Amino acid sequence: METSKQSVTRSLSVTDWLRENILSGALGPGERLQEVRLSEHLGVSRTPVRAALHSLAAAGLVDYAPNRGYMVRDFPIPEMIDAYEIRGALEGLAARFAAERGLTRDQETALEAALAKGDKALAEAALLGPDFMVQFRDVNVVIHDTVLEAARNRMLAEMIRISYEKPRVSNRIIVTLEIRELERRHEEHHRIYEAIMARDPVRAENIMREHVAGVKLAMVRSLRAKSAQSGQTAPA
Template identity: 40%
Template sequence: MTKPGQHVLSTLRQMIASGELQAGERVAEIPTAERLGVSRTPVRIAFRALEQEGLLEKLERRGYRVREVSAEEISGAVEVRGVLEGLAARQAAENGLSDEQRQGLRECLAQGDALFATGSITELDLEEYHSLNQRFHTLILEASKNPAIVSALSRNEHLPFASVNALAIDRNHLDQEYRRFNFAHMQHHAAFDAIDCGQGARAEAIMREHANATLRYADLFSQAPDNSIRVIGQDSENKTGK
């Protein structure tokens, strides 16, 4: 996905997490694109991605609608992800890293160090973090040499906020986001050190804890009046056309 597309997707996720969009609400592509100041294409792609993540449900006729999801569903999916990524880290430590994998992980850490060195962060920085975060986790999965883990994670990613890619950014509180993502980056450092030193049990524990950072979303949703996630959708009744 392009950077503009990723920006739209993360923006919509944050609108979901903040409760800005009402459960069951139908929202068309064109008004949404106008609201975000983008073309319809990234909005359409984002809708499809959110459906895959379990945040939208396809209507029988046309478009999408908000899907109600409980905090318990999110926390359960995140816990499963932590178990699977922890297993991947342990097996990567037991297998040993290739020179290419070690170099790739170190590059991710160096990129993150540069992003967080200033003591503050911008939206563009967080989009860059999203990319390096994806690569870091992918490299660990590759190092595990266990395709069953990849397959299981793929199935789990269809649940809300269970994917490592499903980052929501609070653009109104970037100081808080700096602390949250900087802490996650420090966990990357610790996970790499454990894997590179062949400390399987330690690597597994760190990655399981790392996944738990996502549970902040479950906490937010449990505080919502209707105890549900509010998700953007496309109005099947809207006659705006394609």
């Protein structure tokens, strides 16, 4: 197995390996995932490979046809852009639930710490250098995960996780690089926190939805930049 960490079972290891390779793009859309080939490549039998493929098919990362096997699913750009709308609707709902149900002491502390860390990172952006992006990414993850936890709904959490686990849609990735954008984004984090603390569900939902819409726009811009770039080298 080429992954560093070993999961409890081989099936889970293979699942992780496949997921990572699909999300990173190492396994491209349309690529057939044949059981024997994979099992030889990974040094396990067909059984855990089959289990992993089953899981990924249910998670929507690979397509399955009876008696024909699995292939990496196609993720059209328009659908990935839509995915941000879906994320926005779901995370908006999470913010609403959080505002309705309130935060635990720990969640409140975690959010405040994350907000403060973000403020600090933005203030020191210049001297932090490459570490800055790492820190800001962590802040982002903590804030969104905590709001989701505060929503207290397993099904919602699973759906948001599914919407994350697609190429190019993770909140683990900060698309934009402009500091101005990040400042606005973090300002929104503050406002989401305030709305939840004020127990204002409607406002919490609206801000969160707008927040994700902002991320979507940044991603669309970055995609356009990329396609313009590749357009120069390969116009077809």
